[in-house]
Amino acid sequence: MDGYIIGTIIKAILILAIISALAGFGTYLERKVLAFMQRRLGPMHVGPYGLLQILADGIKLFTKEDFIPSHANRLIFMIAPAITAATAFIALAAVPLLPEFTIFGVKVRPIVADLNIGILFVLGMMAAGLYGPLLAGLAQHNKWGLLGAARTAVQFLSYEVVTGLAILAPIMMVGSLSLIDFNNYQTGGIGSWLIWKQPLAFILFMIAGYAETNRTPFDLLEHEAEVVSGYATEYSGMRWGMFFIGEYTNMITIGFLASLVFLGGFNPWGFIPGGLAIILKVSFLFFLMLWIRAAWPHVRPDQLMWLCWKVLMPLAVINVTLTGLVMMV
Amino acid sequence: MSLEQFKNRNVGTQNYVMLDLGKEPANNWEKFKQVVRRSVKLELFTGLKVTFREMIKALFMGEMHTVKYPFEKLPIAPRYRAIHEMKRLLESGHYRCIGCGLCEKICIANCIRMDTRYDENQRKEVSEYTINFGRCIFCGYCAEVCPELAIVHGGRYEVSSEQRASFALFEDMLTPIDKLTEQKEYPGFGAVSPDADKKIKKTPLAY
DSSP states (O other), X not given: OHHHHHHHHHHHHHHHHHHHHHHHHHHHHHHXXXXXXXXXXXXXXXXXXXXXXXXXXHHHHHHSOOOOOTTSOHHHHHHHHHHHHHHHHHHHTXXXXXXXXXXXXXXXXXXXXXXXXXXXXXXXXXXXXXXXXXXXXXXXXXXXXXXXXXXXXXXXXXHHHHHHHHHHHHHXXXXXXXXXXXXXXXXXXXXXXXXXXXXXXXXXXXXXXXXXXXXXXXXXXXXXXXXXXXXXXXOOHHHXXXXXXXXXXXXXXXXXXXXXXXXXXXXXXXXXXXXXXXXXXXXXHHHXXXXXXXXXXXXXXXXXXXXXXXXXXXHHHHHHHHHHHHHHO | OOSHHHHOOOTTSSSOOOOOOOOOOOSHHHHHHHHHHHHHTTHHHHHHXXXXXXXXXXXXXXXXXXXXXXXXXXXXXXXXXXXXXXXBOTTTOOBOOOOOOHHHHHOTTOOEXXXXXXXXXXXXXXXXXXXXXXXXXXXOHHHHHXXXXXXXXXXXXXXXXXXXXXXXXXHHHBOOGGGGGGOOXXXXXXOOOTTXXXXXXXXXXXX
């Protein structure tokens, strides 16, 4: 029992350290990929190929003044970024990151808590992440922040519906909410991936995932051209950095969820071992997010709502109904 | 080409190409069909293709646009008008300026100040010559008016300094005496045209 507690603590600390470092590295990757797609060089001067740019940015963010606007609600203003970062990391707790492996004779399962309602927990935690931008926007006494907060509520709440309905069809097929069961359902090679049985659900889940991680084409929460910086207008320094770490962690979580549920998870993929396979899949999904940001314009809020309630939600409901009918027959 | 098309100030009436936007959807059924058509045509993937192609071009085919400025510089036009240069005579190495004061006179920004005196050979000597580059608008009149091609514009455009006087003195602008062989003529305003020799005619002696 003691070993279990110590192991869990070690795993939690390791995941926190590695994923937050990866989230920082993600900002570097994003800047580089966007630069290449616009035929620029991106960060080049700090370290070889600008690799140490993250470090320089980190030093800058840490040493900046911790500024709180005069009429802001101090407590909520200070707590809000922590909510975003914390919920993002808590959501990762129920995600199996790699297949089981043995190290020093100890069998390690790279999942902090193997919940039997894993996917529900992850989606619920990411939904709770909505309080970060919402409270931040409301607390900062700034009209752009308020608009950002309103958009947060509208966008995140609406797309929760689509995420839930889209992932309901795979859940019905697998018959479990545990992400490990999802993974074990797709052991039979590339043909058994759920994306082939549920292509529509995959597309809907990806669209909703982009909306929930606040990525282009749905980055309405902090779109510069419209609401300055939205909910993050008054934030600076490390509090602003925590929003970013939360956003990038959410991107990684969505990548893991999509890989586990639809793309075969960490099953060995031909000659590629399972651990590498899932890292490749998540890397590609992460790259896809950057690629789409470079390629596509973002949508208007009314188009966003139209897309959610008049297109995606009916499609998701139809998908669930059809899946149910096929399973019954 | 006539000037007619440049004199036409009705901007917006010329050279418009109307795109074929198709028909506006009239009723809900047509709107629905349009949505489905646009969704299924996968036009969004064309956008993805274009950005990916640009990335491949930039990374592997040497079409990166960035100029790493302090290390790389773009070539400037030969007639570019940056900080002035004072030229020397190639034979004697003496500065060309004869102290006529035309540049001071024509300067519309009033930024040139010069003072002259007679030296021991009863020749005009420039005792003081400064250009206030805080006021200079780099119009090029001084170079154009100079009868001796003594003051011209150079290509030095990086002109931030801690003092206003940094570029402004006659000695700073004058070609260094040891670099005399590298002195190049300025091809811009007031310069001798490449075919100047052909244009020269003998002055008739008899009236």
